[in-house]
Amino acid sequence: MRRTRAAAAAAVAVSLLSAATACGGGSTGAEGGSNTAPKELTYWASNQGPDITADQATLGPELKKFEEQTGIKVKLEVVPWSDLLNRILAATASGQGPDVLNIGNTWSSSLQATGALLPWTAKNFDAIGGRDRFVESAIGSAGAAGQDPAAVPLYSMSxxxxxxxxxxxxxxxxxxxxxxxxxxxxxxxxxxxxxxxxxxxxxxxxxxxxxxxxxxxxxxxxxxxxxxxxxxxxxxxxxxxxxxxxxxxxxxxxxxxxxxxxxxxxxxxxxxxxxxxxxxxxxxxxxxxxxxxxxxxxxxxxxxxxxxxxxxxxxxxxxVAGINLAVFKNTDNTDGALKFVKFMTSDEEQKILNRTYGSIPPVKAAQTDPAFATDDLTVLRNTLSTSAAPLxxxxxxxxxxxxxxxxxxxxxxxxxxxxxxxxxxxxxxxxxxxxxxxx
The missing domain is CATH 3.40.190.10 (Periplasmic binding protein-like II)
Structure with a gap:
């Protein structure tokens, strides 16, 4: 058992104003979480497509691909945007959340302050191929300045x-x-x-x-x-x-x-x-x-x-819009969660997912795909680089x-x-x- 203190940001959406119990299975590793490797992860994805069914159809084959590669099954829940922030705040306060989740990049600092998310240290970035694979401005919207990011970029938008x-x-x-x-x-x-x-x-x-x-x-x-x-x-x-x-x-x-x-x-x-x-x-x-x-x-x-x-x-x-991918610190499968983040931010998956959603890959190598040179995405990329500001x-x-x-x-x-x-x-x-x- 471990305890996670909810920050003031969580208090506005949930009534849990004191420290709440967070349950994490197994022994704790150096970076948080467990050294055990269960064969299942839970993943809260944000609703990116026209409806939840469309997201399930998009993500289902990719999650199956990950299972075939690693033997780890991913239990998917697509959460509507109207519910997502309150669901996450309740989970950070209670400790009862998924292993991996999507967060709006504007929420990164607030959720970081709860202490419930796995910090993206140099060691954790190395486990997914390195921090320098990502566009630096996208990393800049993944947590407060001067701290290890609370998440990694998944989809970039404007x-x-x-x-x-x-x-x-x-x-x-x-x-x-x-x-x-x-x-x-x-x-x-x-x-x-x-x-x-x-x-x-x-x-x-x-x-x-x-x-x-x-x-x-x-x-x-x-x-x-x-x-x-x-x-x-x-x-x-x-x-x-x-x-x-x-x-x-x-x-x-x-x-x-x-x-x-x-x-x-x-x-x-x-x-x-x-x-x-x-x-x-x-x-x-x-x-x-x-x-x-x-x-x-x-x-x-x-x-x-x-x-x-x-x-x-x-x-x-x-x-500066975008979706980040975060890991709950009290996951009982840190290793599996890191493997999943590595998979979702791999060059190939970044091309597949961002093509489907019409977003811009925050992974530099994936941006070279001609699919991201459309009129729509050219306007969006120019906006991000010249006239967008972070919340x-x-x-x-x-x-x-x-x-x-x-x-x-x-x-x-x-x-x-x-x-x-x-x-x-x-x-x-x-x-x-x-x-x-x-x-």
């Missing part, structure tokens, strides 16, 4: 603006909006006859944070000061969040029903022609799964304020996502119900979120 070429052509619109002013002008032309210009996921807390973060950067704001203190309700952050929600509340280019979306419904609406544009990470594979063909959609950088270009001045237009690398990051993401969700609910969304109401929600961080 946001882009996807638009329906046919809808644009029929409306006589020659190119996608490059600024937010153009987004509203074009959006009003497109929002008619039962179709809406832009899709959103108003109940998806992570997506809410990603959009609010980008707009906050564009307004010259920060959600935390240099000392790590929350600054959620500054005037610039209020303006940023209001600008996003106003796309529904004032500009009327997002359908009110999108306030309830949280599980990729906006991508399905786009694929079905119900919306003309969507802001998303690496969405091509989902579009194809819903019947679209290559060439049906175009991809462009996320809009920036008028008078600028992506990457210049305050014109950040994406967060706050603070231990409370997951708590921040929950608190501010919920504030944006509630504001979308107000907009959908026809209740006024004002600077005062936005500030009140952000102040409440900031007070939750203090508690």
């Amino acid at each position: 946001y882009a603006l996807y638009y329906n070429k046919k809808v644009f052509q029929e409306a006589g619109i020659e190119k996608p909006p490059a600024t937010w002013d153009e987004m509203v002008t074009i959006g009003r032309k497109l929002s008619k006859d039962g179709r809406w210009a832009l899709g959103a996921e108003g109940s998806n807390l992570s997506n809410n944070i990603h959009q609010a973060f980008v707009l906050s950067k564009q307004h010259g704001a920060e959600f935390f000061d240099a000392a790590g203190k929350p600054t959620f309700d500054t005037a610039a952050n209020v303006d940023a969040v209001k600008q996003y929600v106003d796309l529904m509340a004032k500009d009327k280019i997002i359908a009110p029903g999108n306030a309830e979306y949280d599980k990729n419904q906006s991508l399905q609406d786009f694929s079905n022609g119900k919306t003309a544009m969507v802001l998303w990470q690496n969405a091509a594979s989902t579009f194809k799964a819903h019947g679209m063909k290559e060439g049906d959609w175009g991809v462009a950088p996320v809009p920036v304020p008028a008078g600028g270009a992506p990457g210049s001045g305050k014109n950040t237009n994406s967060m 706050p690398q603070v231990p409370e990051e997951s708590q921040f996502e929950t608190a501010v993401g919920t504030a944006v969700k509630e504001l979308f609910a107000d907009a959908a119900a026809g209740r006024p969304v004002t600077a005062e109401s936005v500030k009140a929600k952000l102040t409440k979120a900031q007070q939750q961080m203090s508690s």
Whole structure:
């Protein structure tokens, strides 16, 4: 038996505020975990494809391949994004989690602070082929600066603006909006006859944070000061969040029903022609799964304020997105878990999985595959390298996502119900979120 103290980040999502018992089988090895080698691992994968069934179909053959190579069976559970963070926080607090799991790279510092994840020391990196195989910026989003990473990169991503070429052509619109002013002008032309210009996921807390973060950067704001203190309700952050929600509340280019979306419904609406544009990470594979063909959609950088270009001045237009692979420290099969991480981050598997999901391999050698030179991925790669910024690398990051993401969700609910969304109401929600961080 071992004990793992849950950090404050876990406290916001679970009520386990004191040290919780974590059970790990076998004797403890030098790097954590056990020296025994059971023939089974449990793996929580995040929902990367159009639905959970699609992920099971994608990962199943690869996990079987790993079993054939090592004799280790992997029990797979694909967890929806709407549930994943709370599931992980509960597991870090209780010690009852999987052996290996996917985490959003923005959560790395928060989950690292719980002490529940295996640190990626030089020895552990050597066991999977070395740290230098990975793009350094991806490693930089795997934990707090100055500490051994809490995970290794699996899929790299950034946001882009996807638009329906046919809808644009029929409306006589020659190119996608490059600024937010153009987004509203074009959006009003497109929002008619039962179709809406832009899709959103108003109940998806992570997506809410990603959009609010980008707009906050564009307004010259920060959600935390240099000392790590929350600054959620500054005037610039209020303006940023209001600008996003106003796309529904004032500009009327997002359908009110999108306030309830949280599980990729906006991508399905786009694929079905119900919306003309969507802001998303690496969405091509989902579009194809819903019947679209290559060439049906175009991809462009996320809009920036008028008078600028992506990457210049305050014109950040994406967060540094990605999925990392972590190992629970109390696994009873550290050796098997390391073998699994090595397999999933091997050059060949990186090509297979990132091709399927339309993401960018964080493993350098895998990026040479011509499959990653498409128009879509070129825009995404350029965004990552020139105009994306990492979310706050603070231990409370997951708590921040929950608190501010919920504030944006509630504001979308107000907009959908026809209740006024004002600077005062936005500030009140952000102040409440900031007070939750203090508690």
